[in-house]
Amino acid sequence: MNKPENLDVSLIDLFPIPEDYYPIPVFLLRSISSDRYSQRVLSRVVNSLQSNNYNTIGDILNSTWLDLERARNFGLTGTVVLMYLLQRIADNPKLALDTTRLNQNELTEVRRIIKIESIKKRLRAMGLVI
Template sequence: MPIDFNSSSQLRIEFPIEESYEALPIYALKAALADHETNRTASMLIKALRMAGYITIGDIINSSWIDIKNSRGIGKTKCHLLKVSLLNISANPEQLNIDKIEQNRRLNDIKKKMRNMGMIK
């Protein structure tokens, strides 16, 4: 089913995701993608979402396709990738390895602190 970019309804209606998964950070979207999706495009999607102010999956599903499409750096390809990821999460939320996601979050926090101290680039 194609994406209706003129829809102002929340994505929550299209993607019924359990409340416990709404608090996950947006890089959990990358873990929900199939192996055939490119890592680079998924990383670019996550970066664009972060720059647009989306922090959690709950933030994304509380917005509409209009809001997401109007965000800088998010076009039709990234919207399609987001749709695939949200469909995977809503259909099979158990596929997300929460421990791995938390480990990556902690690692990113440590890297950020080390960059701020000038220890790494």
């Protein structure tokens, strides 16, 4: 993914990721990298995202390239790695649900989020949640 001409374009417009994946926590990005980036690089990217209040895929997609460039301790490497990971999710969304590399706390958090989102979806269908 090359740097877009308009840096103020939302990442949602650049990466067609299904809306159901927006609540997925950013720490799951570590599990979809294949062998292209080391766990150290991925951890630094994820930690930087979290310290800049990007906690979910949706938070990232609702930002712009400029927002990421302004993020503290993120830099060009972080942007390149993140764009690669988002493109992988856009190409194969099921990758974002791979929990095989997670520790027990992370796995519990993912299950909690998935359960909450399924409850919200049912409540929306009944017209009880906006």
